[in-house]
Amino acid sequence: MNTNPVKRSAFRGLLVILSVIISGTGSLKSQYPVNYQYTLLPSEIIDELIAASSGELAWHHIVMLAPYTQPRYDYEFTGNLRESDYITGKLKEYGLEFSLDRVGKTTTWRGIKGTLREISPGNQKLADFLEVPEMLVEGSQPASMKAELIWAGEGSVSFFEENRDKIKGKIIVTSSSPGNVNARALNSGAAGIISFYSPRPLTDPLQIPNTSIQGRGFAFLLPPREGIILRDRLLRGEKITVEVNIETRTEQVELQVPQCVIKGSDPAAGEIIFTAHLFEGYVKMGANDNMSGSAVILEVSRILSDLIRAGRIPPPVRSIRFLWVPEFSGTIPWVNQNLERTRKALCDINLDMVGLNLRENNSFFCFHRSGFSTASFVNDVMESYFRFVGETNVEGITDNLGRRGFSGRIVAPTGTDDPFWYRILSLHGSSDNAVFNDWSVNVPGMKMITWPDNYYHSSEDNPDKCDPTQLRRAVFISAAGAYTIASADDRMAGRILSEQYSGASVRMGIQMAKSADMVYNAGRNDLASVYKRACYNLEGVAMAEKSAMEKIRQISENPEITNMIETRKTAVDNILKEHLSALKEIMIKKSSYLNVPAVNLTPDNTEKSAMKIVPMPTQKAATMGYGGDRRIIASLPQDFLSKYRYNRIVNTSETAGLANGKRNLLDIKKMVDAQFETESPLQDIINYFMVLKEAGLMKY
Numbered sequence: 001m002n003t004n005p006v007k008r009s010a011f012r013g014l015l016v017i018l019s020v021i022i023s024g025t026g027s028l029k030s031q032y033p034v035n036y037q038y039t040l041l042p043s044e045i046i047d048e049l050i051a052a053s054s055g056e057l058a059w060h061h062i063v064m065l066a067p068y069t070q071p072r073y074d075y076e077f078t079g080n081l082r083e084s085d086y087i088t089g090k091l092k093e094y095g096l097e098f099s100l101d102r103v104g105k106t107t108t109w110r111g112i113k114g115t116l117r118e119i120s121p122g123n124q125k126l127a128d129f130l131e132v133p134e135m136l137v138e139g140s141q142p143a144s145m146k147a148e149l150i151w152a153g154e155g156s157v158s159f160f161e162e163n164r165d166k167i168k169g170k171i172i173v174t175s176s177s178p179g180n181v182n183a184r185a186l187n188s189g190a191a192g193i194i195s196f197y198s199p200r201p202l203t204d205p206l207q208i209p210n211t212s213i214q215g216r217g218f219a220f221l222l223p224p225r226e227g228i229i230l231r232d233r234l235l236r237g238e239k240i241t242v243e244v245n246i247e248t249r250t251e252q253v254e255l256q257v258p259q260c261v262i263k264g265s266d267p268a269a270g271e272i273i274f275t276a277h278l279f280e281g282y283v284k285m286g287a288n289d290n291m292s293g294s295a296v297i298l299e300v301s302r303i304l305s306d307l308i309r310a311g312r313i314p315p316p317v318r319s320i321r322f323l324w325v326p327e328f329s330g331t332i333p334w335v336n337q338n339l340e341r342t343r344k345a346l347c348d349i350n351l352d353m354v355g356l357n358l359r360e361n362n363s364f365f366c367f368h369r370s371g372f373s374t375a376s377f378v379n380d381v382m383e384s385y386f387r388f389v390g391e392t393n394v395e396g397i398t399d400n401l402g403r404r405g406f407s408g409r410i411v412a413p414t415g416t417d418d419p420f421w422y423r424i425l426s427l428h429g430s431s432d433n434a435v436f437n438d439w440s441v442n443v444p445g446m447k448m449i450t451w452p453d454n455y456y457h458s459s460e461d462n463p464d465k466c467d468p469t470q471l472r473r474a475v476f477i478s479a480a481g482a483y484t485i486a487s488a489d490d491r492m493a494g495r496i497l498s499e500q501y502s503g504a505s506v507r508m509g510i511q512m513a514k515s516a517d518m519v520y521n522a523g524r525n526d527l528a529s530v531y532k533r534a535c536y537n538l539e540g541v542a543m544a545e546k547s548a549m550e551k552i553r554q555i556s557e558n559p560e561i562t563n564m565i566e567t568r569k570t571a572v573d574n575i576l577k578e579h580l581s582a583l584k585e586i587m588i589k590k591s592s593y594l595n596v597p598a599v600n601l602t603p604d605n606t607e608k609s610a611m612k613i614v615p616m617p618t619q620k621a622a623t624m625g626y627g628g629d630r631r632i633i634a635s636l637p638q639d640f641l642s643k644y645r646y647n648r649i650v651n652t653s654e655t656a657g658l659a660n661g662k663r664n665l666l667d668i669k670k671m672v673d674a675q676f677e678t679e680s681p682l683q684d685i686i687n688y689f690m691v692l693k694e695a696g697l698m699k700y
Contacts, residue, residue, distance in 0.1 A: 037408065039388050040381060040484050040495050048312050049479050052303040055412030055472030061090075061295035062355065063463045065278075066285045069133050071111060077251045083278040087258040087298065087324050094302045095309075098260035103333040105254055108282040109212075111136050112247040116194065116220045119146065120241040126194075126230070127220045129246075134459040136246065137178050137193075137219035138212035138283050143246040147171045147191050151234040155181030160188040171242065173230060178219035179211055186217045192244065193219040196227020200454055208459040210284045218246050223459075253282055255330040257323055262305055264318040264486060270344045270554065271319045272482045273443075274300065275432045276351045277327035286461035288453060290327075292355030296471060297322050300479045316486035318346065331432045335441060336625035342436070346485055346554055347378040348445040350433035354474040355466035356450035359416065363450050364423045365470065370444035371427035372540070372671045373657025374437055375548035377555075378444050380500045382481040386422050389473050394419040410476055415469030426675060427654070439617075439657030440626050448474065485555075493556035494564060497549065501568045504545040505575065511541045511674070512579045519586050528599045531587045533679060535580060535601060540674030542576040543667060606682050607666050613700050615668075615689050616661035621697040629656070632695045646688035650676040655685060659698060665689060 039046050065083055076082060084100055091098035114129035114136035129136040152159055152172040160167065168189035174181055177197045185193055198207050201224040208221045222230065233240060258278070264271075276293030280286070301322050307313045325331045335342050347370070356363050367386050369379040392408025411417050429437065433445030450470065455461045488496065515534035522530035546569045552561060591598045603611065624632065633641070649655055650672065658668040665685055673679050692698040 037388060037392050039480070040384055040492065040499065041480060045313050045483075046480065048307055049303065049483070050408075050410055050476055052307055053410070053472050053475040053479065054299060054303075055415050055468030055470070055475070057302075058292075058295040058299045058355070058471040058475060059412075059414075059463065059466060059468045061086075061298055062287050062291045062466055065291040065294065066287045066461075066463070068462060069285050069459055071130065071133055072282065077110070077253055081253070081256055081279070081282075083294075083324070084256045084258050087278065087294070090298055091258070091260045091301070094305060096260040096262070096301055096305055098258065101257040101259060101334060103255045103257055103330055103337060105252055106329060107250055108253050109138050109140075110249055110251045111138075111140070111283070112249065114140065114218075114220070114246040114248070115244070117243045118240060119243050121238065126226070126242065127222060132208065132459055133283070134208040134210060135221055136248075137195075137221055138210070138281075139214055140192075140218035140220075140246055140248055141216060142248055143192065143218050143244050145191060146241060146243050149173050149194065149230075149234060149240045149242060151231060152181070152185070155184060157184060160184045164188050171244070173227075173234060175227070175231070177211055178213050178221065182213040182217055182219060183215065186215075190217075192217050194222065194227075194230070194242075195219060196222045196224050196231070198224045198458075200458075203454045204458075204460055206460065207455065210457045218244065255326050255333060257325050257330050257334050259321065259323045260301055261322070262301065262308065262316070262320040264316045264320070266317050267319070269318045270346050271321050271341070272486050273342070273345050273348045273436070274320070274322045274351070274478070274482065275325055275331065275348055275436075276323075277331075277432060278324045279326040279330070284457065286456060287463045288356050288450065288461055288465055289353045289456040290351075292353060292450075292466055292471065292474075293351030293448075294324050296351050296354055296474045296478060297324075299471075299475045300482065303475070304479055304483060313483070314487065316483060317489065318486040320482055320486050321345075325432060327432060328435065331435045332626050335435055336627075339441070339623070339625055342441060342443060345436075345443050347376060348433055348436035348443055349382070349478060349482060350431055350436075350445060350447045351449075351474065351478065352431040352433075352447060353449050353451070353453055353456060355471045356453055357416065357465060357467035358421050358450065358470060359418045361450070361452065361454055361465075363452055364421045365474070366423045366425055366447075366449050366451050368425050368428040368433070368447040368449070370433070370437055370446050371651075371654045371657070372544040372547070372675055373439060373654045374442060374444040375544045376444040376551040377496050377500050377548055378481075378485055378551075379446060379548065380503045381484050381496060382446055382477070383424050383503065384499055385477045385480045385484075386424060389477060390420045390422050393473070410469070410473050412468035412472045415467050415472065417469065420473060435626055437653065437657075438626055439653045439659075440621070440624055440628055442657055448478070488555040490556045490558045490561060493552050493558070493561045496555075497552050497561070497564055497568060500545075500549055500552075501571065504548075504568075504572055508538070508541055508545065508572070508575050508579065511538055512582070515579070515583055516586055519583065519590055522590065524594045524596050527587070527591060527594060527596060531583075531599045532601060533673065534583060536670040537674040538576060538579050538583065540670035540672075542572055543663075543671055544674070545572050603666070606686070610665035610669070610682055610686055613665045613686070613689065614661065614663065615659040615665070615692070615698045615700040617656075617659060618697055618699050621692075624697070629692070629695070629697060632697065633691060636691065636694060640694060641691065644687035644690045644694075646684040646691065648684045649680045649688055650678050651680075652688060655680070655688060656692060656698075659689070 116127040127135040155174040205225040436445030
């Protein structure tokens with residue numbers, strides 16, 4: 001045990017500094033007083049938006065679009081898909097300018113029928129595609145046969161190796177995912193698969209996940225409750241024979257994108273784009289994923305157009321476009337076919353799974369900001385309305401007002417009256433916002449999602465899981481945020497800039513707490529590297545905040561606003577200096593405690609080389625469209641690509657997107673690393689830009 005009084009004193013000093021910093025940051029993160037809430041829009045417009053919003057109507061759309069999972073009709077493969085007709089029909093009813101864009105074709109597996117019947121020793125139906133489509137696994141091939149069942153446990157490699165003679169011609173029953181065991185089973189001579197795999201069997205024993213198999217064979221999925229009964233019968237030694245009849249085929253289907261636009265007064269001022277996916281493939285249908293997002297933006301289009309036409313809110317300067325897309329498969333071609341228009345957009349607001357009953361699912365309404373490469377004021381605008389709803393839809397108590405209920409009640413008549421649980425989070429893809437965030441498009445893509453969701457991608461993703469109150473709040477937040485951005489003028493630019501600076505102070509404070517904790521936990525062998533990363537993270541966040549403030553120029557070039565931007569950026573620099581100074585003091589105390597020299601923060605040779613490289617995208621990059629970089633890079637000689645490897649970069653799109661002709665590669669590394677827990681090696685970043693340069697996508 002170390003009893004050195006000098007070291008104990010130094011350590012106590014370090015703890016004091018840390019406690020001051022972290023407690024200070026805690027005050028920054030603390031919630032706003034319930035007796036003072038504000039929004040960027042005037043209160044009379046907020047009242048109009050709240051009054052016009054409807055969670056019930058959004059829920060009705062969900063019920064009409066996905067009342068239950070069901071097979072598609074023949075006409076959908078030769079004409080319009082059901083969802084497309086519903087959306088365009090409603091847009092026509094609402095008097096909106098709309099179109100149904102056809103952006104290509106794809107192929108899809110289609111189930112026609114699929115029955116699994118026990119014929120011995122009993123006579124009962126075990127599965128029927130027409131009753132529950134998820135029971136017939138996507139990718140299953142036609143079959144008509146009778147076969148005996150055999151229990152295969154988790155379908156391990158060893159099971160098939162040791163039981164090849166017993167398996168031939170039989171249908172295996174397994175608790176594992178069909179996709180994991182399909183090839184093993186067929187290669188061992190099995191006829192097909194029955195599985196009761198579920199990712200959440202303890203949460204919902206009736207849930208059947210959306211899953212698929214590749215290649216030959218067929219697979220049925222039973223809900224865990226029924227599958228376990230079948231398993232136990234086999235384990236008791238019963239010989240069970242079943243009859244299988246399956247009809248499937250491959251269909252061609254159009255990639256259809258219903259869209260509408262609320263036109264702004266200035267066609268050159270850019271757009272705000274809403275996205276929500278109507279289709280996630282053509283087999284899976286889900287209420288929360290994602291008829292909820294589609295229903296919410298349909299309601300947003302209705303209330304904004306109605307209020308503008310009625311003169312209850314002023315027309316916006318910028319247009320607001322609504323896209324109902326096939327997830328990724330339709331978004332990518334639509335964006336590429338409208339690349340010039342898309343790149344002029346101020347942002348994409350993507351709604352993916354937004355209607356879940358939060359309390360029943362231990363869930364939150366999450367707002368994922370865009371990445372640092374597309375840092376923008378739009379993130380703070382949207383965040384401000386999450387904060388407003390969260391702070392005004394919770395019971396409060398104050399000294400001067402006493403106890404009271406919701407001060408800004410947004411509750412649907414048939415929905416819950418729960419508080420609004422929400423989280424503000426960093427960049428996350430896995431939905432259509434990723435297309436806009438990609439460096440080939442470079443538009444801030446934000447995502448709204450209820451998470452966790454215990455029912456998504458399953459047979460139980462039905463309308464009963466959605467809450468009209470949550471839907472109404474999603475409608476309001478979406479409408480208020482989009483309208484604020486679309487109508488922003490010089491005066492609003494100043495308001496938003498103030499909101500940005502407040503948020504920047506919070507985010508930089510949080511990063512300071514994290515950096516301090518990193519240094520505090522460093523050891524003798526890694527103090528230098530940890531301290532450097534901690535400093536670089538602070539610098540990366542500061543650069544992102546200043547970059548976001550620069551985007552205010554998109555809505556105002558007034559000299560007063562320009563001066564305010566420069567003043568706020570200087571203020572960010574001053575906050576950074578204070579944090580770096582405090583962090584250095586912590587490092588010195590920590591080095592004393594560890595009995596190692598204090599860290600002298602100087603660039604190494606690789607960093608010096610990186611600081612000399614200031615990349616900028618070429619015209620070729622500006623016109624390549626989404627996915628173009630991967631195609632172009634793939635055409636480079638393999639020996640060149642082998643020489644310049646960059647596979648350890650956490651997010652290559654963020655990395656390339658940060659190149660703007662002003663940042664050097666070390667700055668880019670700082671901004672990338674500040675966003676992700678895993679560090680991207682600088683040499684990999686240098687290699688990546690060598691590859692991009694060779695591909696003609698970057699110049700420096």
